[in-house]
Amino acid sequence: MLKLLATRLMAAIPMMFLVATLVFFLAQLNPVDPAATLLGDDASLEAIAAKRAAMGIDRPLIVQYGDWISSAVTGDLGQNWFNGEEITTELRDRIPVTLSMVFGALTIAIIVGNTLGISAALKAGRWPDRLITVVSSLGLAVPNFWISMVFSYYFGVKLGWLPAIWPTQRPDTLLEWLKPLVLPCTALGISSSAAIARQSRSSMIGVLQRDYIRTALAKGMPVRRVVFKHAIRNAAIPVVTLAGFQLSALIGGAIFIELVFNIPGLGNWGVDAILRANIPVILAFVMVAALTVVLVNILLDLSYAWLNPKVRPE
Amino acid sequence: MTTHLEPEQVDATDAVADAHDDSPKTPSRFWPRIRRNKVAMAGLVFLVLISLVAIFAPFLTSHDAIYATRFQDILFSPGEEGYVLGTDHVGRDLLTRIMFGARYALIAGLEAVAVALIIGVPLGLTIGYFRGWVDRIVMRVVETVVSVPAVVMAMAIIAGLGPGLTNAMLAIGIVYSMIITRLARAEVFAAREELYVDGARAAGAGNNRIMWRHILPNVAPPLIVQTTLLFAQAVLAEAALSFLGLGATSNQASWGRMLRDAQNSIDRTIWPAIPPGLMVFFTIVAFNVLGDGLRDAFSREARGGKVGVGDVEAVSKKSSTKPIPERSLLSLRDLSIRFPRPGTHDDVSVVRDVDLDIGRGEVLALVGESGSGKSITALSLMGLVPDPGRSSAASIVLDGQELVNMDFDDLRSIRGKEIGIIFQEPSAALNPAYTVGRQVAEPLIVHLGMSKAEARRRVIELFREVGIPDPEKRIDAYPHQFSGGMAQRVMIAMALSCEPKLLIADEPTTALDVTVQGQMLDLIGDLARSRGVSVLLITHDLGVVADLADKVAVMYAGEIVEQGELAEVFNDPQHPYTEGLIAAIPRNESRTGSLPTIAGVVPPPWEWPSHCHFADRCAYVTDACRAASVEMRVSKHSLTRCVRADELDLAGVKRAGVVSIATDGGGS
Numbered sequence: 001m002l003k004l005l006a007t008r009l010m011a012a013i014p015m016m017f018l019v020a021t022l023v024f025f026l027a028q029l030n031p032v033d034p035a036a037t038l039l040g041d042d043a044s045l046e047a048i049a050a051k052r053a054a055m056g057i058d059r060p061l062i063v064q065y066g067d068w069i070s071s072a073v074t075g076d077l078g079q080n081w082f083n084g085e086e087i088t089t090e091l092r093d094r095i096p097v098t099l100s101m102v103f104g105a106l107t108i109a110i111i112v113g114n115t116l117g118i119s120a121a122l123k124a125g126r127w128p129d130r131l132i133t134v135v136s137s138l139g140l141a142v143p144n145f146w147i148s149m150v151f152s153y154y155f156g157v158k159l160g161w162l163p164a165i166w167p168t169q170r171p172d173t174l175l176e177w178l179k180p181l182v183l184p185c186t187a188l189g190i191s192s193s194a195a196i197a198r199q200s201r202s203s204m205i206g207v208l209q210r211d212y213i214r215t216a217l218a219k220g221m222p223v224r225r226v227v228f229k230h231a232i233r234n235a236a237i238p239v240v241t242l243a244g245f246q247l248s249a250l251i252g253g254a255i256f257i258e259l260v261f262n263i264p265g266l267g268n269w270g271v272d273a274i275l276r277a278n279i280p281v282i283l284a285f286v287m288v289a290a291l292t293v294v295l296v297n298i299l300l301d302l303s304y305a306w307l308n309p310k311v312r313p314e
Numbered sequence: 315m316t317t318h319l320e321p322e323q324v325d326a327t328d329a330v331a332d333a334h335d336d337s338p339k340t341p342s343r344f345w346p347r348i349r350r351n352k353v354a355m356a357g358l359v360f361l362v363l364i365s366l367v368a369i370f371a372p373f374l375t376s377h378d379a380i381y382a383t384r385f386q387d388i389l390f391s392p393g394e395e396g397y398v399l400g401t402d403h404v405g406r407d408l409l410t411r412i413m414f415g416a417r418y419a420l421i422a423g424l425e426a427v428a429v430a431l432i433i434g435v436p437l438g439l440t441i442g443y444f445r446g447w448v449d450r451i452v453m454r455v456v457e458t459v460v461s462v463p464a465v466v467m468a469m470a471i472i473a474g475l476g477p478g479l480t481n482a483m484l485a486i487g488i489v490y491s492m493i494i495t496r497l498a499r500a501e502v503f504a505a506r507e508e509l510y511v512d513g514a515r516a517a518g519a520g521n522n523r524i525m526w527r528h529i530l531p532n533v534a535p536p537l538i539v540q541t542t543l544l545f546a547q548a549v550l551a552e553a554a555l556s557f558l559g560l561g562a563t564s565n566q567a568s569w570g571r572m573l574r575d576a577q578n579s580i581d582r583t584i585w586p587a588i589p590p591g592l593m594v595f596f597t598i599v600a601f602n603v604l605g606d607g608l609r610d611a612f613s614r615e616a617r618g619g620k621v622g623v624g625d626v627e628a629v630s631k632k633s634s635t636k637p638i639p640e641r642s643l644l645s646l647r648d649l650s651i652r653f654p655r656p657g658t659h660d661d662v663s664v665v666r667d668v669d670l671d672i673g674r675g676e677v678l679a680l681v682g683e684s685g686s687g688k689s690i691t692a693l694s695l696m697g698l699v700p701d702p703g704r705s706s707a708a709s710i711v712l713d714g715q716e717l718v719n720m721d722f723d724d725l726r727s728i729r730g731k732e733i734g735i736i737f738q739e740p741s742a743a744l745n746p747a748y749t750v751g752r753q754v755a756e757p758l759i760v761h762l763g764m765s766k767a768e769a770r771r772r773v774i775e776l777f778r779e780v781g782i783p784d785p786e787k788r789i790d791a792y793p794h795q796f797s798g799g800m801a802q803r804v805m806i807a808m809a810l811s812c813e814p815k816l817l818i819a820d821e822p823t824t825a826l827d828v829t830v831q832g833q834m835l836d837l838i839g840d841l842a843r844s845r846g847v848s849v850l851l852i853t854h855d856l857g858v859v860a861d862l863a864d865k866v867a868v869m870y871a872g873e874i875v876e877q878g879e880l881a882e883v884f885n886d887p888q889h890p891y892t893e894g895l896i897a898a899i900p901r902n903e904s905r906t907g908s909l910p911t912i913a914g915v916v917p918p919p920w921e922w923p924s925h926c927h928f929a930d931r932c933a934y935v936t937d938a939c940r941a942a943s944v945e946m947r948v949s950k951h952s953l954t955r956c957v958r959a960d961e962l963d964l965a966g967v968k969r970a971g972v973v974s975i976a977t978d979g980g981g982s
Contacts, residue, residue: 141595143595143598219729
C-alpha cells in the first residue's frame with residue numbers, strides 16, 4: 001500500500017511541473033501590463049518601465065520562468081505584485097477557507113447523494129424512484145452561484161437566519177466557524193448531490209442484478225444485510241470515482257460562491273489576479289487547485305484498493 | 315454535467331456498447347425510441363423556442379437591451395404594463411434583456427462546443443488510430459489539463475487571452491476539447507478492434523478513409539451525447555464567467571451579466587436575479603434531458619426491481635387435489651411464472667402448470683434446452699424469481715411445510731438452511747469484495763447462530779470435505795484468486811453449510827472446464843448420498859444425469875413434457891422431445907458423422923402456442939397435435955404430455971447407440 005502511495009506521489013511531480021509550465025506561459029500572453037495597472041492611468045512610460053524592471057518582468061521569459069520554478073521548488077512562491085504580501089502567507093489564510101467549504105459541500109453531496117440514490121435503487125421503477133430521478137435531474141441543472149444568491153437573500157437578508165456574507169472577524173467558537181459555512185456549502189453541494197444520486201442509483205441497480213446478490217439472498221440473508229453489506233461495497237466503486245471528479249468540480253464551483261458571499265478564499269483572489277495579470281497569484285491559484293485534485297485522486301486510488309480486492313497489490 | 319462547469323463524461327464503453335450491436339444500421343430503432351421519450355422531446359421543443367426568441371429578439375420588444383428606458387420609479391417587481399418583468403437597478407427592461415440574453419447564451423454555447431469539436435474530434439481520432447508516441451504525449455497533456463478543475467483551467471487560459479465573452483468561450487472550448495479528445499480516442503481504441511474495420515482494411519481502404527468513413531460513424535453516438543451535455547455546460551459557463559466579470563461586458567445583455575448586475579442590488583431585492591437564473595436553469599435542464607434521452611435511445615440501462623422478495627402467490631386449482639406421495643420431501647403443484655413481455659404491457663407465461671415431486675434422499679434431474687424454464691422453476695422454490703416476474707402455485711410443500719404465501723422472514727429462514735443452491739457461474743456467484751471464508755461462514759452465523767470463530771472452524775472442515783486444498787490458507791482468499799472448479803467447490807461448501815434437506819444444483823458444471831465437470835458431479839453425488847440430501851439437478855445435458863439421478867423430469871417451453879424413473883425414460887422415452895435429447899447425448903464410439911440434434915431452438919415465450927408446444931419442431935407431428943392443449947397423462951411407466959404417446963415407438967439409449975452410459979438408475 002505504501003509502495004502504491006509512493007508511486008502515485010512520484011507520478012504527480014511531472015504532472016504538477018507540466019501544469020506550472022503551461023500556466024506560466026499562458027499567463028504571459030495576457031495583454032494587460034501589470035506594471036501599468038499597478039501605477040494607474042497617469043503613470044509615465046518611464047515610470048512604467050522602471051516599475052517593470054523593479055518587478056523583474058523586463059527580463060527574458062525563460063529567465064523569469066527558471067527563476068519562478070527554482071524558488072517554487074524551495075517553497076517560495078514569490079510576492080503578490082499588488083499588495084507585496086508573501087504568496088505563501090496569503091495561501092495559509094485562504095486555503096483553509098476554500099477547502100472547508102469544498103469538503104463541507106462534498107460531505108453533504110456524499111451523504112445526500114447516496115441516501116437518495118440507494119433509496120431510489122431499492123424502489124426502482126416506482127414512485128419514490130421517479131421522484132428522486134426528477135429531483136436529481138433538476139438539481140444537476142441548478143447554477144450554484146445563482147442558488148447562492150437566492151439563499152443569501154432569503155436566509156441571510158430577509159429571514160436573517162444565517163449570515164448573508166462572510167463575517168469579518170475571526171471565529172471564536174466552533175459554531176461561529178460553522179454558521180457562515182452552512183449556506184455556501186449547501187448551495188455548492190446541490191448539483192454534486194444530484195450527480196452522486198444518479199450515479200449511486202444506477203450502480204446500485206446494476207449491482208443488485210448481479211449473481212452474487214442472488215447468492216446472498218439464496219443463503220437466506222436479510223435484505224438489509226444484502227444491500228448494505230453485499231451490494232454497497234461493489235456499488236461504491238463508480239460512486240467513489242465520481243466523488244473524486246466532483247471534488248474537482250467543487251473547487252471550481254467554490255470560486256463563484258466566494259464572490260456571492262464575499263468569502264476571502266482562493267476564488268476571489270484568483271479572479272482578481274486574472275483581471276489584473278497578477279501572475280504570481282495566478283500561478284499559485286492554479287497550482288493549489290491542481291495539487292488538491294491530484295492528492296485527492298491518490299487517496300481515491302487507495303480507497304479502490306480497499307473496495308476492490310482485485311486491484312489490491314499482492 | 316453538474317453546474318460546476320465540470321462536464322460529466324460519457325462512459326465510453328457503456329454508451330456505445332449497444333450502438334455497436336446493431337451497427338452499422340443503428341438508426342433504425344433510434345428515432346422511434348427518442349421520439350417516444352416525452353421528456354427529451356419537451357427539452358428539444360424548449361430549445362427550439364429559445365432559439366426562435368434569440369433570432370427574433372429585436373422584433374419581439376420595443377425596449378433596448380443595453381440602455382435604460384426608465385429613469386424614474388425603478389421597478390424591481392414584475393407586472394406593470396410595458397415592463398412585464400420589471401426593470402433592473404438602472405431601469406433596463408428585464409424581459410428585453412432576457413430575450414437578447416438567449417442570443418448570447420446560444421452563440422456562446424455554439425462557439426465553445428464548435429471549438430471543442432474542431433480540436434477534439436480530429437485529435438482524438440488521429441491519436442486513437444495511430445497511437446504511438448504522439449498519443450502518449452497528447453494524452454499526457456490532456457490528463458494534465460483535466461486534472462485541473464475545468465473552470466480554473468479556463469480562467470488560466472483567459473488570463474492569457476484576456477477577458478471578454480469570445481475569449482471566455484474559446485477558453486471553455488479548449489478545456490472541453492480535452493474531454494472530446496479523450497472520448498473520441500477511447501472510442502477509436504474500441505472500434506479499431508471491430509470486424510468492420512478489419513473488413514474495410516482488407517478491402518483496401520486507406521487510413522484516412524477508414525478513420526472518417528468507417529470509424530467516425532460508429533463512434534458518433536457517444537460523441538453526440540457528450541456534445542449535447544457540453545452544450546448545457548457551455549451555456550452555464552457563459553453565465554458563470556460573465557458573472558465573475560471574465561465574460562460578457564456591460565454592453566452585452568447576457569444572462570450571466572444580468573446576474574452580475576443583480577448581485578449589485580441584492581441587499582434590496584433578489585428579483586432581477588430570478589428571470590435570468592431560471593432561464594439558465596431551464597436551458598441546462600433542456601440540454602441535459604435531451605442528452606439523457608439520446609443516451610437512452612443509443613443504449614439501455616438495467617431496469618432494476620424489488621430486492622429479494624419473489625414470493626409465490628397462491629392459486630387454487632382443481633389439480634391441487636393431486637395426491638402428494640408419501641416419501642416426498644418436496645412437492646410442487648401447478649407452478650406458473652409470468653413476466654411482462656418487453657416493450658408491451660402484456661404478461662407472458664414462462665412456466666406453466668409444473669408439478670414436481672422429490673423423495674427423501676432422491677436425485678431428480680430436471681432436463682431441457684436453455685429457454686425451457688428449468689432454472690426459473692428452481693429459483694421459484696426459494697422465492698427468488700426476480701422482479702418483475704411473478705410466480706404462483708397451488709402448493710409447494712417442503713418437508714410438511716407449506717411455502718406458498720409464507721411471509722418473508724420465514725421464507726428467509728428456509729433459504730440457505732433447508733434449501734441450498736449451487737449456480738451455473740461460480741465466479742460470478744461469489745461476491746468479489748469479500749473473502750470466500752466470510753461468504754461461506756455467513757449462513758452459519760445468521761442461521762445457526764455460530765460465533766465467528768466457530769464458523770471459521772466449520773468452514774475449514776467444509777472446505778476439506780469439498781476438496782479444497784490447504785483450506786486454512788484458502789479461506790482468506792478472494793474469489794478472483796480461485797479457478798472456476800475451485801470456486802464451484804466453495805459454492806458447494808456454502809450450499810451444504812447448514813445441512814439443508816434439499817440441494818438445488820443449477821447447471822453446476824456448464825461453466826466449468828470439461829476436465830473438472832465429471833469430478834464436480836461425482837462430488838455432488840457423493841456428498842448428497844453421504845448426507846442423505848435430496849438433489850434437484852438442473853441440466854441441459856441428459857448425458858450427465860445418468861450416473862447421478864434417480865428420476866428425470868424433461869421440460870420444454872415452460873412445461874414438463876415427460877417425467878419418470880431414469881431407466882424407464884432412458885430406455886423407453888414417451889415424448890419425441892426426450893427422444894431428441896437422448897439422441898443428442900455425445901457418444902464415445904461413433905466419431906463419424908454429425909451429432910444429431912433437434913432442429914431449431916426453443917421459441918420465445920410469447921410465441922408458444924396453446925396446443926402442444928413442441929409441435930413445430932416435432933418429427934411426428936399430426937393435426938391432432940395442433941388441435942388442443944395437451945395434458946399430462948400416464949403412458950407406460952412414465953407421465954408424458956404427448957397425444958401420440960401410445961402409437962409412437964421412440965428410440966431410447968440403446969437404439970440411439972448411446973451404449974457408454976449406465977442406465978441402471980444411477981447410484982440408488
